[in-house]
Amino acid sequence: MGGCPCPLPDALGTIPASTCDIQWDKINKMSICRQRIWESTTTQEVSTVDQIKTLSEWSADLSASDDTRQFITVRVGNFVMVPGAARTVDYDGNTTATGSYESTTVNFDYQGIGSDELEEMRKLTCEPTLFAIFFDSDKNIIHGLNGTVINGFELAIKTFTSTDMGQEELAGLIIAHGQLQLVDGWSSGTGVTISAPDDFNPLFDLVNS
Numbered sequence: 001m002g003g004c005p006c007p008l009p010d011a012l013g014t015i016p017a018s019t020c021d022i023q024w025d026k027i028n029k030m031s032i033c034r035q036r037i038w039e040s041t042t043t044q045e046v047s048t049v050d051q052i053k054t055l056s057e058w059s060a061d062l063s064a065s066d067d068t069r070q071f072i073t074v075r076v077g078n079f080v081m082v083p084g085a086a087r088t089v090d091y092d093g094n095t096t097a098t099g100s101y102e103s104t105t106v107n108f109d110y111q112g113i114g115s116d117e118l119e120e121m122r123k124l125t126c127e128p129t130l131f132a133i134f135f136d137s138d139k140n141i142i143h144g145l146n147g148t149v150i151n152g153f154e155l156a157i158k159t160f161t162s163t164d165m166g167q168e169e170l171a172g173l174i175i176a177h178g179q180l181q182l183v184d185g186w187s188s189g190t191g192v193t194i195s196a197p198d199d200f201n202p203l204f205d206l207v208n209s
Contacts, residue, residue, distance in 0.1 A: 004099035022192060026136040027079040027108070028203050031152075032124060032160070034067040036131050038143065038150040052141060052150050053193050055200040063209035070133075071124075072206045074117050076108040076178065084184065103156045103181035110176045113165065118176055124160040131155065132180070135202040138194075145191030156181040 038052060039061075051057045061070040084102025088095050110118070124130065131152025134142040144151030159181035166175050195202055 022140075022142055022190065023136065023138075024079055024081055026138060027134045027142075028075055028077065028137050029135040029206070030073045030076065031133040031135070031206070032071045032073065033061075033069065033131050033133075033152055034127065034129055036144075036151050036154065038070075038133065038152060039068050048148055049145075049150065049191070049193050052143065053195045053200070055195075055205055058202075058206055059209075062206065072208050073110075073121065074113050075111045075203070077111045078107070078109045080107045081105070082107070101184045103159070103183055104186060106180050106182060108178050110162070110178060113176055115165070118162060118165060121162045121176075121178065125158055125162070127160070128157055129155075130160060132182075135206075137203070139201055139203075141193045141195060141202060143191050143193065144186075145189050150191070151189075153186045154183045156183050 058070065061068060062072065064070070082105045084104055087098045087100045087102060089098055090096075110121070113121075131154055133152050136142065144153055159179070161179050163177045166177075199205075
């Protein structure tokens with residue numbers, strides 16, 4: 001995504017009112033999948049906001065045996081997003097903006113992770129196509145939204161990386177560092193859904209099968 005439309009619209013647009021601010025520094029977990037669209041495994045159809053906020057739908061996707069399977073990361077912290085630089089072209093001595101940007105780099109720490117867990121996280125580097133959904137400490141599910149269709153945010157190819165474990169930090173928790181990159185235009189259509197029932201907390205109730 002990115003670039004400038006041609007021809008340009010007849011008039012400048014209108015900025016819509018923001019319904020919910022996202023506090024990215026509160027991201028504590030991620031769900032990773034090979035396919036963009038978050039599907040309901042129980043109904044075999046594209047899922048809605050009402051479905052993504054229910055535990056039963058997630059439980060089905062976490063146990064799937066195909067590309068619809070969702071993979072839940074271990075707990076993360078220090079989630080920092082660095083927007084990419086503008087892409088430009090040089091022609092005849094002039095530099096012109098293209099209207100697109102380099103990928104957004106996301107840095108984070110695994111907060112308390114064992115060697116077996118870290119090994120699984122490092123396997124994600126080999127995946128050519130991945131999409132992410134984020135969970136924050138307020139039980140919000142942060143995802144892409146195209147109309148009523150729920151999408152994961154697209155990662156740049158093979159950019160999900162994890163370091164080896166470091167020394168103990170944070171009250172004795174083992175720390176490893178992770179990084180991923182989100183492709184240009186990833187934030188367009190971002191949606192925020194609060195998990196519905198009081199007994200569904202994505203940070204604790206979503207467990208890989």
